[in-house]
Every structure is written in C-alpha cells, then in structure tokens.
Amino acid sequence: MEPTASLGEQLYWLASLFDPFCGPLGFLNLLPDGSLLSCGDTGWGDEVARGFFVTITLALCTLPIGLVIGLFLALAKQTEVRSLRAAANIYTTIFRGLPELLTIFMIYFGLQIAVREVAIALGFERGFDINSFVAGTIALSLVFSAYASEVLSSAFKAIPKGQYEAGHALGLRPGKTMRLIILPQLVRIALPGLGNLWMILIKDTALISVIGLGDTLRQTGIAAKVTKEAFFFYGIACLLFLALAMASSVVFSRIETRVRRSGVSR
Amino acid sequence: MSIANDLIPPQPPPPVTAFRWTGLRILGATLLGLWILAGIALVLWLIDAWDIDKVTTYGPKFLSGLGTTLTLVGISITLGACCRFPSPSAACRQTASCRHSPMAMSTSSAAHR
Numbered sequence: 252m253e254p255t256a257s258l259g260e261q262l263y264w265l266a267s268l269f270d271p272f273c274g275p276l277g278f279l280n281l282l283p284d285g286s287l288l289s290c291g292d293t294g295w296g297d298e299v300a301r302g303f304f305v306t307i308t309l310a311l312c313t314l315p316i317g318l319v320i321g322l323f324l325a326l327a328k329q330t331e332v333r334s335l336r337a338a339a340n341i342y343t344t345i346f347r348g349l350p351e352l353l354t355i356f357m358i359y360f361g362l363q364i365a366v367r368e369v370a371i372a373l374g375f376e377r378g379f380d381i382n383s384f385v386a387g388t389i390a391l392s393l394v395f396s397a398y399a400s401e402v403l404s405s406a407f408k409a410i411p412k413g414q415y416e417a418g419h420a421l422g423l424r425p426g427k428t429m430r431l432i433i434l435p436q437l438v439r440i441a442l443p444g445l446g447n448l449w450m451i452l453i454k455d456t457a458l459i460s461v462i463g464l465g466d467t468l469r470q471t472g473i474a475a476k477v478t479k480e481a482f483f484f485y486g487i488a489c490l491l492f493l494a495l496a497m498a499s500s501v502v503f504s505r506i507e508t509r510v511r512r513s514g515v516s517r
Numbered sequence: 518m519s520i521a522n523d524l525i526p527p528q529p530p531p532p533v534t535a536f537r538w539t540g541l542r543i544l545g546a547t548l549l550g551l552w553i554l555a556g557i558a559l560v561l562w563l564i565d566a567w568d569i570d571k572v573t574t575y576g577p578k579f580l581s582g583l584g585t586t587l588t589l590v591g592i593s594i595t596l597g598a599c600c601r602f603p604s605p606s607a608a609c610r611q612t613a614s615c616r617h618s619p620m621a622m623s624t625s626s627a628a629h630r
Binding site for chain 2 (some may be wrong): 327332333334335336337338341342462
C-alpha cells in the first residue's frame with residue numbers, strides 16, 4: 252500500500268480483500284495458470300470481477316436516489332395543487348417515454364456541456380468532466396424514479412382515506428401520519444412492483460457500458476473481442492446477471508415475508 | 518318525535534376560499550415554470566440550429582430509422598400476441614388452477630412496470 256494512495260484506492264484495496272472472485276479467498280484462484288478466467292495478467296477473471304462490482308455498485312447507488320425522487324413525485328401527484336401535479340406528470344411522461352439509452356446519452360453529453368458552461372461562467376479555467384459512473388447514476392435514477400412514482404402513486408391510491416382521517420383524529424401532524432400510518436402500508440402494497448423495477452434497473456445498468464463505464468458487459472465484451480471467445484465470455488456475463496437476479500429475488504421474498512408479518516390482513 | 522313542517526330555505530353557497538400562495542403552490546409554479554422554460558429553450562435552440570443542409574442530408578435517414586422502429590414494434594406486437602393468446606387458456610384447461618384471467622394478469626404485470 253503506497254502512502255500516497257487516494258481514499259478511493261484505499262477503499263478499493265480494502266474491498267478487494269473480500270473479493271469472492273479474485274481476493275485472497277477467491278474461487279477463481281483455484282483455476283490453473285493461463286486459463287481464460289484466471290486472475291492477474293494472464294486471464295480475464297479480475298477484469299470481469301471488477302466489472303461485476305461496478306454493476307452492483309451502480310445499481311445500489313441508483314436505488315436510494317430513485318426511490319426518494321419517486322416518493323416525492325408520487326406525493327406531488329397526490330396533492331390538490333394542480334401545477335405541482337402537472338410538473339410531476341411532465342417528468343414522468345418524459346422519462347418513461349424516452350428510451351433509456353437516449354436518456355443516458357442526453358445526461359452524459361448534455362450535462363457535460365451544461366457543467367462546462369456553468370463552470371466557465373463561474374470563472375473556472377475549464378469545465379469539469381462528468382465521469383460515466385456519475386452520469387449513469389443520474390440517468391438511471393431519472394428513469395427509475397419515473398417508473399417508481401407510478402408504482403408508488405398507485406399504492407397511495409390503494410390506501411383508504413380513512414387511514415389519513417384516523418391519523419388526523421388521533422391528533423397526529425400530517426408528516427407523522429405519513430411516517431407512522433401511511434408509509435408502512437405503502438411499502439407493503441408497493442413492494443412487488445418495486446421488486447420488478449429493481450430487476451429492470453439491474454438490466455439497465457448494462458446500457459451504461461455504451462458511455463464507457465467498465466461494467467460487467469463492457470469488461471466481458473472487451474475480453475470477448477481480445478480472445479475471440481465471444482460465446483464463452485458473454486455466457487459468463489449471462490451467468491453473472493442471472494446470479495444477481497436470483498440473489499435479489501431471494502432478498503425481495505425475505506423482505507416481503509418480513510413486511511407481511513407486521514401487517515394485519517384486511 | 519318531532520315532525521319538520523317546513524323545508525330548510527335555500528341558502529347561498531359557502532364563500533369561495535380566497536386564493537393563497539402556499540408553499541406547495543409556489544413550488545409547483547416554480548417547477549412548472551422550469552419545464553415551460555426548458556420547452557421554450559429547446560424550441561428556440563432548434564430554430565437557431567436550423568440548417569437546411571443537415572435536414573436534407575439526415576432527414577431521410579431519420580425517417581427511415583423511424584420506419585424501422587415502427588416496423589419492429591409492429592412485428593413484435595403481432596408475433597407476441599400470436600405466441601401469447603392460445604397458450605394460457607390451454608394451460609388453464611389442463612390444470613384447472615388458473616385463478617386470474619389472462620387479461621387481468623397481463624394488466625397487473627403492466628401496472629408494476
């Protein structure tokens with residue numbers, strides 16, 4: 252470990268200790284030297300593993316941002332204020348209507364220009380570059396939040412008005428009613444839809460490889476082109492995405508049983 | 518027991534509550550204004566960037582691309598519908614354990630997306 256290493260590199264080094272692919276206890280180390288998937292300079296195992304972690308990190312970074320924006324959009328669609336509803340509906344229409352690929356390009360190239368203009372206007376010498384991870388997170392959050400707002404606002408509609416009135420009758424403030432009464436029921440209703448969206452989000456992360464992020468698809472694609480073993484490496488990518496999907500469906504069914512246990516059947 | 522002998526006389530409607538700029542209204546107007554500004558900016562930019570050379574060069578390509586998209590969508594919908602319609606009802610008849618109608622299932626899964 253060099254003393255001059257940046258914080259990001261230190262974190263990366265720390266995380267690589269627990270890398271199940273190529274870490275000290277990684278299973279790819281069991282492969283013989285010189286095989287296609289072995290770690291180090293000879294094989295592509297560590298590159299593919301790094302891409303896999305980029306995919307997971309991207310999806311996990313996008314999820315909370317998208318959920319929060321989606322919740323506020325759903326709340327905006329519930330209000331009596333017509334202009335707020337219209338603004339939220341325009342947002343949903345735009346980001347559900349555009350293809351994800353186009354949104355990614357618009358954010359990556361458009362935001363680059365916008366940031367440069369703002370930076371120059373503020374007196375900096377030159378603009379900042381937005382890296383593809385940040386641009387991908389923003390673009391996927393926009394798409395995810397647009398879809399999540401639809402799921403959440405239909406879940407809001409499924410909660411009877413009497414629940415709000417009960418909170419009011421108990422003397423709870425609107426914020427507290429929302430937190431203690433509405434949101435727990437909302438989670439229960441919206442969870443299957445949100446699980447669907449999470450699966451779609453994982454698949455959409457593969458699109459970020461077009462703006463140069465070294466995710467699973469890009470790393471396996473490079474390996475496929477260099478070694479001319481396209482089917483093998485794209486098959487590995489399929490297995491990795493399937494493993495992610497299976498792991499998340501296990502997690503989601505656990506969360507669902509947990510959430511359902513605390514609910515009263517109506 | 519009491520009996521009402523006369524109806525309640527007609528009354529004027531309740532007074533209209535005055536329009537007030539609440540926080541939510543200001544937020545909504547601001548956001549909507551931003552969208553409208555963005556739309557106007559986009560149209561102005563398109564007018565500013567109008568170049569007949571580019572239109573004659575790339576316009577037909579755009580149109581043929583749009584045609585490709587529409588053809589793909591059309592073929593997919595047709596083929597998808599052909600593949601989908603007979604199978605669930607057959608499965609229902611065989612197992613007799615079909616709780617949802619196929620239409621209800623498809624709409625609920627569409628609502629989740």
